[in-house]
Amino acid sequence: LAKTTQPISMDSYEGQEVNITCSHNNIATNDYITWYQQFPSQGPRFIIQGYKTKVTNEVASLFIPADRKSSTLSLPRVSLSDTAVYYCLFSGSARQLTFGSGTQLTVLP
Amino acid sequence: EAEVAQSPRYKITEKSQAVAFWCDPISGHATLYWYRQILGQGPELLVQFQDESVVDDSQLPKDRFSAERLKGVDSTLKIQPAELGDSAMYLCASSFGRGGLDTQYFGPGTRLTVL
Numbered sequence: 305l306a307k308t309t310q311p312i313s314m315d316s317y318e319g320q321e322v323n324i325t326c327s328h329n330n331i332a333t334n335d336y337i338t339w340y341q342q343f344p345s346q347g348p349r350f351i352i353q354g355y356k357t358k359v360t361n362e363v364a365s366l367f368i369p370a371d372r373k374s375s376t377l378s379l380p381r382v383s384l385s386d387t388a389v390y391y392c393l394f395s396g397s398a399r400q401l402t403f404g405s406g407t408q409l410t411v412l413p
Numbered sequence: 414e415a416e417v418a419q420s421p422r423y424k425i426t427e428k429s430q431a432v433a434f435w436c437d438p439i440s441g442h443a444t445l446y447w448y449r450q451i452l453g454q455g456p457e458l459l460v461q462f463q464d465e466s467v468v469d470d471s472q473l474p475k476d477r478f479s480a481e482r483l484k485g486v487d488s489t490l491k492i493q494p495a496e497l498g499d500s501a502m503y504l505c506a507s508s509f510g511r512g513g514l515d516t517q518y519f520g521p522g523t524r525l526t527v528l
Binding site: 336345346347348349350353391395401402403404405406 | 417453454455456457458502504505506514516517518519520521522524
């Protein structure tokens with residue numbers, strides 16, 4: 305079963321850049337790395353997906369080293385509204401997504 | 414922007430009672446998923462439909478849980494009888510295609526409390 309390891313929690317201050325790292329030692333060749341965000345009492349929301357190197361969209365960047373055994377989600381200049389749980393997971397070779405426990409990011413004023 | 418609809422948003426029931434949750438996916442999405450999320454944990458897939466067919470229900474407790482998507486559009490998840498350990502958030506999601514690469518769009522969930 306695809307397994308990821310993330311920090312349980314992180315704190316940051318408004319305006320700072322936040323980097324959340326995820327390790328995935330058993331990622332398969334066909335797997336992409338996907339990040340979801342979840343606010344309390346809401347369903348998860350897709351943030352970004354990548355295979356290797358760097359991917360950037362309007363809300364985040366995703367850095368994936370050459371060995372693909374880890375990935376880093378980068379959130380530029382976070383605000384209070386970025387306080388949420390962030391999940392790193394595989395997608396591609398498996399038909400289903402397997403969520404871990406995620407990282408609780410708390411942004412402080 | 415199209416959204417996944419779920420109802421009810423909250424449900425309180427007593428153990429041994431039957432409960433049912435409804436989900437209406439985004440129009441045109443072929444794949445529908447039901448997840449269960451226990452407080453403090455990530456979502457756990459219960460069942461996945463491709464159109465009206467079940468493609469994965471390996472984690473569905475079939476002695477008490479059932480799910481259907483009769484016309485390949487909306488779906489119902491039922492629990493009978495409910496147990497205390499079923500208290501959780503039940504999330505529905507849909508995607509345009511099948512497989513993990515497709516972005517899943519989640520509904521707001523149904524919060525179930527079993528007393």
